[in-house]
Amino acid sequence: MAKIGKLSGTAEVKLSSHYYDETRAFFSLGGIQLKKEIVSILQRFTTETIDDSMIEIPVYTHLGDYALPCFPFAKKLRQSPILIAQELAAIIQDESIEKTEAVNGYVNIFMKRKSFALSLLTTLQKQGKQYGSSNVGAGGIVSIDMSSPNIAKPFSMGHLRSTVIGNSIALLHEKSGYQPVKINHLGDWGTQFGKLLVAYRLWGSEKKVREAPIETLLALYVRFHEEAKIDDSLNDKGRAAFKSLEDGDTEALALWEWFRTESLKEFQRIYDLLGVSYDSFQGEAYYNDKMDSIVEELHERNLLVASDGALVVDVGEHLPPCLIKKSDGATLYATRDITAAIHRKHTYHFVKSLYVVGNEQSLHFEQLKIVLNKMGYAWSDAIQHIPFGLILKDGKKLSTRKGKIILLEEVLKEAILLAEKTIEEKNPQLINKKEVAKSVGVGAVIFSDLKQHRKHDIEFDLKKMLQTEGETGPYVQYTFARACSILRKAPAQIAFEVKDVNDYEWELIKALKQFPSVVLRATAEYDPSILAKYAVHLAQSFNSFYGNVQIMNDSKHLSYRIGLVQSVVIVLEESLRLLGIKAPTEM
């Protein structure tokens, strides 16, 4: 009943408080600390307690750069917020503040643009790519379970999400001072292989598999499920075949090994395209000989219960029990995942263990954590499911079993082809066309996935995915290339001087200033979309600046504007890198 909601509610609270701690930690660091600076300035003028979280950035530029809403003080001071704001605005002054205004109960604060800009640009020049880096992770190891495609099946669009989200989360954690360990937990074990073995023995041919491994194996798998609908005994044969595999049948093992090798070859091609690498490929099969001792441990702790011939762990009234062994003695997904979790803890001593796995598996991870907790492992709290929405086609889930599937490789190829055509049209004398087309095409696909929040289901739309205009990867890449182009033509320089700051430049400077906190927030929330949206925002600010301000033909402002462009180049490139997207200097 309501108990379930309560349980998951607790988990949510934990998550958000964790995020809050990291944000806190960030503001106490030496990097960007503007909110804190503002707080300490404001605090001098009132006895009321002011917190970082009370400072906000106004929606409109004409309302200032920062604002303090005075409503929370009203009740205690027994005075109208409008008056409080007026009083505060009248007395606040600081060398970094240009002016303050009281509007509708807000104190609006306008910063001194010149000194603000000078200090930011100086910081950026000094720190370069290190800008936005921090040590909130304090070197802690974070294992990330990601991608994890199933052997003998094609790499589908569904696995794209886990791969690119996981990759970006790893990069973000690294930037924030953690040590990520990327684990590709291959789906290379389980009843499905028993079914595949049966199908291969019944209808398969060695020659065909050699010619087109994945395609042939997929066809066999789909056929199995079609025929099993009519002949249920096939399912029993599949289960039996898996059992014999698990018991070490040499002929079955040889076939399995062969299927696995062929699959890995194909996957590697895609990972090369995406530019994703792994620290471990230990899939489910790796844990085959490690499960007995775990089952034994469960038994010793009196957690195993016999139920309809199977062995289960009771995880509470409101959840279905966690299945450890089937009635035929074979293991299950949960058995392997429990074993893997313990093995990872022993191997990596992680401070966090993340699982970038689809929304639909949240029950499994809930069970996993409870079982580990019942085993006495306090670190079960460090396990965190990072769910994401499904890729839907016509509003429905894609299903391998029904052969309803979209191949990632074909989507990527199409994207690259389109990028090639666009380059041919817009920049035909570009030197390394192929390489750039790859970066842009793949960038478009990755970005279209990362820019929306993880948890949303995505309706698959090839046209949208290949788009290069508007809020897209290629838009950000194009902005970067444009900025690089200016730097190529600009005179080399070291020092710069800020004469004045116009509105276009000011927007850009404020956007640059946000980067470190964006990185931290994206890390803490395991949400690359925050960074992707930021990258678009920064690119928009730059393009607006570019379209309205003469950079090269104004010697008075030249040095400072070049410095600004250099800063944009640094932050855009770093943003794209953290998303796992390449940034060509020309396109």
Next chain:
RNA sequence: GCGCUCGUAGCUCAAUUGGAUAGAGCACUUGACUACGAAUCAAGAGGUUGCAGGUUCGAGUCCUGCCGAGCGCACCA
């Protein structure tokens, strides 16, 4: 039936975690390339935030109840 995740412009998504006039992109209409890259920029139009209550100075955001969508609910992973 129960649970999880959601519901914002025609479409895809934002909204600084409860703050000011709910913002972008796509598509549509219009304007700008002898200033640095037009994969761009500038402008226009587009809204009862699924519905109904509640909490408070203030709700797209929090609470309750409906309606709708997707996913999940032991021998698949």
